[in-house]
Amino acid sequence: MTAGPRLSEEVATALAEGRPVVALETTLVSHGFSGGRGLAAALESEKRVRAAGAIPATVGILDGQIRVGLDRGSIERLAAAGAAARKVGARDIAACVVQGATGATTVGGTLAICAMAGIAFLATGGIGGVHRGFARTLDISADLLQVARTRAVVVCSGAKSILDVPATAELLETLSVPVLGWRTRTLPLFCSASGGPPASAVVGKPAEAAAVAGAHWAVVPSGGLILARPPDDGIEIEDLIGEAVRQVREAGITGQAVTPAVLARVEELSGGRSVAVNQELIAGNAALAARVAVAWAEQGEGPAGPAG
Numbered sequence: 001m002t003a004g005p006r007l008s009e010e011v012a013t014a015l016a017e018g019r020p021v022v023a024l025e026t027t028l029v030s031h032g033f034s035g036g037r038g039l040a041a042a043l044e045s046e047k048r049v050r051a052a053g054a055i056p057a058t059v060g061i062l063d064g065q066i067r068v069g070l071d072r073g074s075i076e077r078l079a080a081a082g083a084a085a086r087k088v089g090a091r092d093i094a095a096c097v098v099q100g101a102t103g104a105t106t107v108g109g110t111l112a113i114c115a116m117a118g119i120a121f122l123a124t125g126g127i128g129g130v131h132r133g134f135a136r137t138l139d140i141s142a143d144l145l146q147v148a149r150t151r152a153v154v155v156c157s158g159a160k161s162i163l164d165v166p167a168t169a170e171l172l173e174t175l176s177v178p179v180l181g182w183r184t185r186t187l188p189l190f191c192s193a194s195g196g197p198p199a200s201a202v203v204g205k206p207a208e209a210a211a212v213a214g215a216h217w218a219v220v221p222s223g224g225l226i227l228a229r230p231p232d233d234g235i236e237i238e239d240l241i242g243e244a245v246r247q248v249r250e251a252g253i254t255g256q257a258v259t260p261a262v263l264a265r266v267e268e269l270s271g272g273r274s275v276a277v278n279q280e281l282i283a284g285n286a287a288l289a290a291r292v293a294v295a296w297a298e299q300g301e302g303p304a305g306p307a308g
């Protein structure tokens, strides 16, 4: 049995020709939204990646097969499965494959597959991070460690403010992960642009971001970078997030279920306002990731990915 990823023809060809490819995760599709909005976010992201001149590679595991470059029907399947799809981080891939299961990959899981496929650009809404109350629960997303050990640029709007964002920024520093602010000096708080901890550097052009990535890979060949883009139209929902985190804790929810549960509560408490921002973020980050991937390809430094 082989656990190798199956690439779509389009993605395989693009990678072979050194053309820009952007990976997209699917946990947000299955677990991140209610009512089919995860599917809309996924399809819009793909569209934006293409519009910016790159090839989207949506990643997931279908019936035990790791797939890179999902077709629409497969993305629809993951969306329809919802919570029935496994939430797959890097540690969960092996069991999901061997057991023939269907799984939606987190940022960390998607990055692990990017390393296998040779893709070096990924977009999402917000990465996982250090959870509030981590000293008691030790709940720290595996996304952070996977970013630290994967040669890739992860474009996001920071870590969700459902997390302890200053602690998340500290851990990223500990892990030597550059946190590049996209035209901002601070790490965005997902729904809101301001109030976060400082970025480690500011970049203002896709080519600059690509150049910093290349220079970083000369220093840390197998390490990742975060490129953090603030929301275009942020909203202030800090109080409500605190309330959502409290409710989830009181309900006794732990482990992998925490992030989806908090997201669902935030969606409810904000009367859906968080969802509109979330969808816009994901699509905007996909577009930016594509621009950076295009700039990388234009710099002609060759394949960026680990398999290249």
Ligand code: PSU
Pocket (backbone or CB within 6 Å): 025, 026, 027, 028, 029, 031, 032, 033, 105, 106, 107, 108, 125, 126, 127, 128, 129, 140, 141, 142, 143, 160, 255, 256, 257, 258, 259, 263, 278
């Ligand atoms: N942020 C969102 N929606 C999501 C996630 C993050 O706005 O659905 C998902 C991502 O896939 C991320 C994962 O990788 O949550 C992190 O989960 P955990 O905290 O359990 O590591």
Ligand code: MN
Pocket (backbone or CB within 6 Å): 139, 140, 141, 142, 255, 256, 258
């Ligand atoms: Mn966790």
